[in-house]
Amino acid sequence: MRLLLVAVFLWATVSADGLYSVEGTVVYPRGDSSLPANTRILLNYGxxxxxxxxxxxxxxxxxxxxxxxxxxENVDYVFEPVRVDITASGKMRTRKIITMQPGAVHQLPYPLKLQARESTKYFRKREEWRVTDVLFSPMVLMIALPLGIMLILPKLTANDPELQKEMENMQLPKMDMPDMSDMMANFFGPKTTGTKKITGGKTGNAGQKKKN
Amino acid sequence: QMGWVHLGACLLLISPVLSLFEDQVGKFDWRQRFVGCPSQVSLDKSRGGRIDNILLASKEQAVAAISLNNGDIAWRRLQESNVTDDISFAATEQLMVTVSDSGRSVRAWEKRKGGLRWSVWLSDTPSTSVSVGATGDLAAVVSGNTIYGIEGSDITTYSWKGVITKSDWSRVSTMASSATGSGSSLLRSELVLVTGINLQKVTLTPIDASGLSSEGSVSISATWFHSERCVISRETLWCLSSTGSLTALPLSTSAKSTTFTAKSGILRPLSISNTVAVVGESETNVYRLTGTEIKKVLSLPFSVDSIEGVAVDGENEKGVIVVAHSIYNLAVYDLEKATQLAKATLHSSPARVPISTLLISSPSSSSPSEFQIVAISSDCRIESLVLDVKQTGEPFIEWTREEALARVSKAEMLDLPLSELQASIESEFEGGDLGIVGAFIRRVTTQAHQVKRWAIQTSHQLMSLSSSLSFGRSGNLAEILGRIRNQDGIRASRSEPFERDFFNTRKLVLLTTLEGVIYGLDNADGRMVWRLNVDEGSTHFSPLKSQLGEETVPVYIQRTAVHPGLNPIATAVYKDKKSLEAVLVSFDPMTGKVMSTRRTPPVKRVDVLPKEIADHLHPLVIVLKSGKVVFEPELPANMKAMPPLHVMDIDPETGALEGMELSIVNGVGSLSKRWTGDLSFEKDEKAIIVQGKPATQRVHSRGRVLLDRNVHYKYINPNLVAIASLDEVRQTLSIHLIDSVSGQIVHTGRVTKVTGPVHLVHCEHWVTYSYWSEKNRRTELGILELYEGDELPESNVFDSFVPTLHQPTAIVASYIFSQGIEAMGVSETEQGATTRSLVMALPFGGLFEVTRRFVDATRPVEFTQEMREEGMVPYMPEIPIATEDMVNYNQSVFNIKTIKAFPSGLESTSLMLAYGLDMFYTRLTPSGTFDILKDDYDTGLITLVLVALFVGSYVCKRIVKRNSIKAAWA
Incomplete structure (x- = not known):
């Protein structure tokens, strides 16, 4: 046996001459077991x-x-980065990263425990067109509510003659509501020459004067 | 504290422009992932003999498995990318054991999913010679003169180590379990350490879980052994002396060496036991060791590029050999009968380069005549083919991977040729005078053409639409509407001719690679349009070296495709490895057809002359190492005098600058020195980035309007060059801005206590640079803007020799960037009116887009109400990084080296390509898509509303008519 083969058994966890290991655990959200295969730990960005x-x-x-x-590094989850300081003698110190105050020390336990903070969101939600959005928009509410009152109130009072009388006595400022069908006819139809009733007319609104 | 919240809210209002909606996924973007050029490959035969994956380690420090069925990446793990040594690996039933980082780091991966089983750090001292063997739970690694044994499944350190003394050569060999025959003392071990001393002896030592067993080791006196001429092919050590004597030594303690007189050549191991190939210059022989006898079992009268074999039905005698020869010919031989089973020529394969590695799998029992072959060519193309020995003709190509795309050097995006329609309009204006009648006839005919074309196109669209609709009948209305809407996206464009679209967003991506392959990709979906290996037929390709020492294969566009009737021309330049000459390959960038190849003496610099000669051609200016200037093609002697060109040279070590003037008289160029300068670098200082501005870059507005309605005029000097120099010892980064024409040093800035990586973007009147701040231990981003003053410069055109009214002033700001940066790029639009945005490749795979409004040197620290009304962004030390701002969403890309953006026909849209190991393309709209309808614009709903209104009004009209008649009667 000229060739010398020496077997040495080694049980130490830290290598001898000045290089060290950073150890820790990545804690994944429960139930996601496929993750370790696409996760990496990067020190100083790789x-x-x-x-x-x-x-x-x-x-x-x-x-x-x-x-x-x-x-x-994981595509599905966001993890909080931490800072690890290794002294020349191999002592480890872990702390939070506060980019604004690089000197601040907020110590964390070692070995590291890196927990997923949340699942990563890459997309904004597209604004969808929903009926409720339109119905509850302030403009629609402003128009629809008085309209509703105008339409429903006469109906309510129709069964109650006393209330009706009272309402009439209230002397509400009467609006000149144009007749819808009349307007439509003017827009789309031929010039109407038939008899037309002029509703209201007390305030003498100019827009209401129709050629008869 | 409240103030910050407030400002944060202010920023939130601005940022959403950049982020993405989920339904936009894949609409304008694509990603391609690569594993890199393989350095070691093997077939994964784990699951009951059915081959599933190709395991490989690549030069890009990737360990990966590629599915043999479709060529997709099954899994890929990227190890430290700052290492250059090749990874070596050994595979067991379950694991793939890799040794990386110069033989210091051993990792075991699960072969199926790529999860890490264990990782062990061997030693702190790197070594160059590495060998690994693994079987079951035991792995042995030779690193330098130490052997390590790793045993177990859940471990963090090696079990034992041993020193190998006095050897020239040491390998760990895995014995296939079938080969450990009875009676041999190697029975209990399947790993063997083979060491050898040149011309003296070979020692075999069995390896087991507890270490090297010195009792079992045998030394054999071997005068035939030489470390450079021996290989281990399965269980046999083969050595071939320079005189041609072939010696085989089975790796068992009882074995003796056998010698045979063979032909000289190169030994190539085969995957068949006891068999080896000797590839000579004009012949190839396969030898087999049977008992104590070496026999020649196959002799081929030609040299092969690569050779591999496989045992059929587990029997060595029935082995099959596949060879690749004469560049793209394949042949399969039966070893038992020494006959040719099949031969094939890969006509359809575009690669005309030798195949460097072959893999072959034994046929399955269901189709015993079909061999699956994986061929890896020397330009990193991986191809999987099925060769049926019973049928003649072309083998069936299952899939191909272009791994050269992981080493892209330069990228360009070219306009496509005008469509027939656009071309006909162009030609209508280009034609001569035809008189009234002639012009009228031409007008009518072109318009008839246009109508015809439109009709054809519409019918095509309708056809494809109806076919796509009939595919998914089950879909509801929304789905169908969605499909109709998607029709005008990328999907329809595939069937259309390869021509310019309306907004000129469809382009050809021209990529040169450091492997000598040039690609043309369609930017709509990333598919390969053509590929061109400039090195075809020879192996002399090597990239040029830039002044800063980087490898590069530049490409120049001599003529674009906008001239109907004239072919576009692009020229790539590389260096001939043997003669050191520069080779210029001109090709049509639309088809990849080579037009001409020329050679010149070694070049110093090549560029495109900014002047057209006949036929809209821009000649190349080539400055040779000798200082001579040549043009390609030569300039006409009667060419009009043109203003001189200026060339600046920098010595990256000393910082010495030299400005030269290139004057062209009568078609002859001459170079003369104009000025010299010196940045007087410190001893350890080095120029790391030199960046000018693209000649075509436009700056839309010349000034920046201040709050008091005064205008601050930008210092827009197209000749300005930014030089970043880094002193690693003193930790100083300097940014120099130099006028390359006059030699004037416009600005010098210094940042102390910083180290690399440094990235720099130089654009318009500003420079952004990123660095690692050693003091604050974080990445920081610096921005430097140059302004000329408050007075409007007299001339609209910048002249380096005319002094500016005021010395340009620099405004500087820096920001905290809480991530690392791998590459940085800037968006580019046609008119430069759109706010630019910076794109950064982050180490965890994201491409982060941030608008220039954030990276701005003039963000006010004291924020007033007036400023808010102006829409200014207050200064905040940190650039917020939100995952919503990743333009590549969850399509992570790694080891990105360059991000480059190109303008499209739309002012709002910039086409961005990020490349490195992976590749990602997308459209950037830094200010939103202000010039086209939003892509969620609901055409369907609007049409529906319009139709409903129309119908409604018609119905109303009828009702009114009836009512009025009724009323008249009443």
Whole structure:
């Protein structure tokens, strides 16, 4: 045996000369088991890459001491990124990322626990045309409500002669409502020469004068 | 705090313009995913012998499985992209074990879905020679002179490691279980470490879960061994000496080496046990070791490009060999009878380059004569074909993948030829004087043509509409309406001729790749229109090197397709690897047909002359390394004098600048030095980005109106070049703006405590740059805008030699960007009136669009009511990143290198292409689609309302008429 083969058993988790592992767990929403296969852990936007195992645990290996942003890349869920600082001696410190105050320390536990915040929304909802939208718009309400009162009130009072009398005595300002059929006829039909009743006419509205 | 909420609300009001609706998915966009050029491939034979996937590792650091049925990516995992070493892998029943990052990182993937089973970090020291073997739960990796054993299924570290001393060559070999014959001491192990010392000996050591078993190891004296001339083909080590003596050593401890006098050549391993191929210069032989004897089992009288074999029905003797030779000929041989089973010529395959890798699967029992073959050509095209040995003729091509598209160098979008209609209108105006009668006749005939064309087109549309309607009869009314509406989208365009559409949004995407293939894609759906390998027939292609050291294959448009009757011409330039000459390949960008190929001595710089010669052709200006200037095609001697062109040179190491003037007299160009400058770089400083402005870029408004109704005039200098230089040691980023004609340094800015990656966009009167701030440990975005002053410049045309009224002033602002940036691009529209927007590729796969109104140096810090009325956006330190602003929604794209946008015929619309490993195309509408109807414009509803009104009024009219008659009678 000239060729020397030496087997050495190693049980340490951290490599010896200055490169470290960042470990943690990705916590997925319940019931979504297909996720680990399309998730990656990015340190400083891909300088180091890690992949979660089926149970969500991951370790990013061979990381040099420094400060890193740890981010979960997943197309379906949004994860909060965290910052991990590794000292030259291999000590880990995890904290929240506050972009506005990079110096602020808001410590988080290590190993990392990266939880899905929400499912990612990529689309805005298209405005749909709905009948209720039209009905409840203020303009329609403003027109429809008085119209309704105008139409319904006479009907209500029709059965009650006393009320009717009272209403007449109220001396409401009477409006000159143009006759719809008359208007239509003027618009579409030939010049009508038939007898036409002029409704109202007390205020002498100019638009109401029709050639008879 | 309240203030921020308020401002946030203010921003929300502006941003929705950019986001997408769910029903717009895939309407204007497409994505293509690639795995990259494969460096190692194998067929996945896991599931009961039925081959499902091709497992591969690529040069782009991807590990992937491609479905053998349709060529789609079954799964793909991207490892660290900043590594350049190839990934090597070994597959077991369940797993694919990969070694990446210079032999330091081992990962095991589930073969079916691509989930990670375990990952192990081996050592911190990188090594160049890597070998991996795996079987069952055991994997062994040789990295440098150390061997690691990894055993188990849920592990984080290796089980053992051993040092290999004194060896020139070491490999881990996997023994197929059938080969571990009885009586052999290797029975309990299926992995063997094979080490060798040149011209001395070979040592075989069995590997098992507890380590290397030194008792089982045997050393065989082997004077025939040489690390450069040996391969392991399945369970046998084969060595071929330079004199042609072939030695085989079965990898079992009891075995002895056998030597045979063969022809010299190159050893190629085969997937059949005890068999190897020797590819000579004019012949190819296949040898087999049976017992202690080597036999020549197949001899072919030609050299092959690649060779592979497969055992049929699990029996080695019944093996089948497939070879690719003479570039695109395939042949299948029976090893038992040494006869040719079938041969085929891949006529339909456009690749006229050698096939570098072949894979063949043994036929299934249901169709014993059909072989599935996967051929990977040297230009990264993966092709799957089915060859039936009982039938003659072309093999059936199941699918192809163009992996060269993962290495795109340059992209252009070209206008399509005018449609017949547009061309006829053009020609009507271009024709000479015909007199009144002639002109009238021409007018009538063209219009008759137009009517005819319209009729044909409409009938086509109706046909396709009716066929699409009849397909889905079950659909309700809304679905049918939706289908009608979609008709005028992309879908109908496929059947139409390849010509310009009304708004000129349909273009040809011209892509050059670093693999020597040029592609023409249809931007409507991303399908390949043509492909052209400029390297056909030779293997001398290599990309040019840019001044900054990047590989590039530039392409120049010499004539566009807008001239009816004249072919468009584009020219790509590359370097001949052997002679170092530059090769110019001119081709028709609409069809991909090569028109001419010319060679010139090594070039320094190539560009298009901004002047047409005869037939609307723009000649190429080629500055040779020798300093000589040539034109392609040559200029006519009687060409009118034209103003001199200016060329700027930069030494990226020292920052020395040189301005040269190219004057053309009587068709002869000469280069003379005009000015020299120096950016005086520090010792470690280097220019990393040099970016001018596209010559065609337009700036719509010359000024920016201030709040007090004064105008701030922009400094719009088309000759301005932005140079970014980075000092990695002192962590300083400098942005220099230099007039390339006069040599004037317009502006120099410095940012300290920053490192890369740096990206820069130079456009109109502004420069945006992104960098990593080491101080704040986040990505930041800088914006620099140049203004000339409050007085309107006298001339409408900028002249570098005429000093501006005032020294241009720079306004600078910087923003926090809470994501990394992989690439940055800017939208481009026809007139430049639309607000531009920046598009950034984010590392997690998104393409983020942000309007220039946010990335603006003039956003006021103190915000007043007046400013709000003007619609200004107040300064906020952070650029908000919302997932709704991703133009590629959930169609993630990775390792994007470039984002480029091109104008369309619509001012509102910019056509954007992002490419890198993946490719994504979409339309950008930075200010909304203000010049066309919204795509959710409900034509159906409006038609319905109109019809109802019409009918209603008619009915009313009838009723009124009847009523009036009644009334008259009453």
């Amino acid at each position: 300088k180091y890459v890690g992949f979660p195992r089926e149970d969500g645990t991951f370790s990013v290996n061979g990381v040099a001491p420094g400060s890193y942003i740890v981010q979960v």
